Amino acid sequence: MRVLLTAVLLSLASLGTAQQTLLNSSYDIARELFAAINPKFQEHWKAETGEDVTIKQSHAGSSKQARAILQGLKADVVTFNQVTDVNVLHDLGNLIPADWNQRLPNNSSPYYSTTAFLVRKGNPKNIQGWADLARDNVDVVFPNPKTSGNGRYTYLAAWMSAVERFDGDEEKVKDYMARFLSNVSVFDSGGRAATVTFAEREIGDVLISFESEVNNIRKEYGTGDYEVVVPKTSVLAEFPVTVVDKVVDEKGTRKVATAYLDYLYSEEIQRLLASFNYRVHNEKVVEETADRFPPVKLLKVEDYFGSWEKVTDQHFASGGILDKLQAQARSLR
């Protein structure tokens, strides 16, 4: 009986796992991006080695993705939007080495972005920068910082810009943050759900998301209905990538997985990334596309908070500063 059961389980488990398949576990709003990159890599790999490779995609909030990997989702590579979510793969599961971000150039981030605003046509509420988002008459939509890397960047960008404005006066910063959070009308769990809320359900005056996403939304939903506002100061959002060592060693896919990530740094893909409104490192591409990326003073999370670990402990943990601000924001509504 047990032998039979094991046999059935094994045969079921082996269904659908063909050879040379990569699973890329990625953040929520990267769907179109990797749908464009993957066919190019398949061609590239075929030309290089003569082998076929299938690439599967999984998209959700990057914290949720990290949890799934810890619980056994066999992702060969992760392409996240947040350093912390990659770190937990080491801290809680020992699936990757501690120095994973030294393995590829630019802290293992092939591209970067910042947080920007999407407002309705004509910018009726005249939103220009972070300070405007705390005004009484503004309704804000962005994803939940607890579940979404995108949302965390928004929260941190608002905080850091407030630190700049108020010269580090923490009371004023917290007061601003509470008023900002009290203006949030919907907290979706991922970036894409927030987009749908703003664009299809027509909720809120401003959507805060990655610069890449707000530009893509304008493209998707018609350029006439929305305007993009890039604030003068914002956060540097890195998009870390790594192979998941434990998985690739088990599946024997290390070579192709590594090649896949290296390929993200190639000029061709960097140009493709730029066309999706991500900022890239390749100098030639940077020059070509300079007019599409307005200059922004990019604030680094590490400079203001010390490290990502500290941010997580102090701000995002249960009972942390975010929870306290939420409770305060509630009393302001």
Place this chain on the structure above:
Amino acid sequence: MTALLRTRHSVLPGFTLSFSLSVLFICLVILLPLSGLAVHVSGMGWDTYWNVITDPRSIASFKVTVLSAAGASVINAIVGLLLAWVITRYRFPGRRLMEALVDLPFALPTAVAGLTLAALFADNGWLGQWFSLAGIQVSYTWVGIMIAMSFTSLPFVVRAVQPVLEDLTPDLEEAAATLGASPLASFRKVILAQVMPALLTGTGLAFTRSLGEYGGVIFIAGNLPYETEIVSLLVNIRLEEYDFAAASALASIILLASLVLLFGIQGLQARLVKRWHGL
């Protein structure tokens, strides 16, 4: 060994087979995963458990869930009674269709229901625009949650009340009418009194179902902490924060409430059935 359990002998075969396989199935499919949750919760200690479930955000989500479910149950009790009454009492064209459609919420996947209701009640949706003209926002408020819950649990009341109404002979009503009672009074005194137990059972089941509803609600709820965050969603959020203990703790509360309600309803039903036969 199974023979020990039997209290009366039957000539029929298959007790050992059907009993042991049923028990095995229930253990593997239902009890093992449940005990997994129990182990997880018991490992966290009473203090942590208490902190998780009395966290203001958790309390707020309990409130939102229970109040919306209660609102949905009230709507369902009224609408369900109306539908059951019309279906059993009157003969009119389209009755069959109406009776079949009542079960739609059970047959329609909750994700479809959620997606559709969200689009229907959005400020620019077919129904939402009328509500927003009246100054009521449905999507992303507790009203939306309530509507989604009442949609997914509508059939419970109808299906509970319908058989009782079918069994009620019109004699009593006619007697009441001949004695000069108005239709409304005869309805209240004669029919409602008899239907009440079934109505309560159906409403209770609808309430239980609403407490745990997820797919139907998340599309239309605003997911705003303290305001429109239901418990099932908070469980999911805690999961996404790697906080398994908190997720399990919250889950255990909902589970406990549902089980207590379920057993309560069954007890009530058993008592009613007894009384019915005792008469």
Place this chain on the structure above:
Amino acid sequence: MPRYAHQWLLIAAAFATVILMLVLPLLLILHQAFAHGLAPVMEALTSNDMGHAIRLTVVVALITVPVNLVFGILLAWCVTRFEFRGRKLLTTLIDIPFAMSPVVAGLCYLVVYGSQGLLGGWLADIDVQLMFALPGMVMVTIFVSCPYVARVLIPLMQSQGPEEEEAAVLMGASGWQVFWYVTLPKIRWALLYGVILTNARAVGEFGAVSVVSGLIRGETLTLPLLIQMLHEDYNTVGAFTAAGLLAAMALVTLLLKTVLEWRQRV
């Protein structure tokens, strides 16, 4: 036919309710799916992801329904044909999946079978992956849909009583013959009814499956999960096309159910 005005008023109110609450959502699905004509719908239907989601959903249902069918018959046979200690307990336990939030159900399975779970570590060592793959999705679907067949059969078999089966046994029929020639003909319509309900739930499950699926495109997305994905991909037509498929399934379910109920009454 109703005689009085207030009766017609009640009927009108009932119709209004049914149209607003039940018919309008169905129309909206069609309207949204065909908002840009037939071509995008066909395109959505023939896309790889949709094809895979349909196949996966069918596979999950094809495994779930027979398992729960057999279990439902066994349990119903056991609790209606024999008297034993703990009979009440068995019939109560089987209701748990009804009372439980599907998300919580998914979480329970994850806690036990996930690679950091109670059994999951051991399973990972022998290289068996249940969660984030087909087996896990089937397991939670079996869980959420297991009460239906038993719930339909138990009251029916209870009311029928064991006399006919006992007579058959006394005349020398084997257990299998009793079931096949005596019991089955009496319960076949109810059984079919149970299967239809089980199938509808198995095909449409969202909450529990979303916890254990891993959301891998073209691999672990069932139709309900695909709806959410497409919806968030700005692909409204695709989402509502998938929703339309499931709604069509729901309508067929209702139709079969009505036919069966009618048969049972006759």
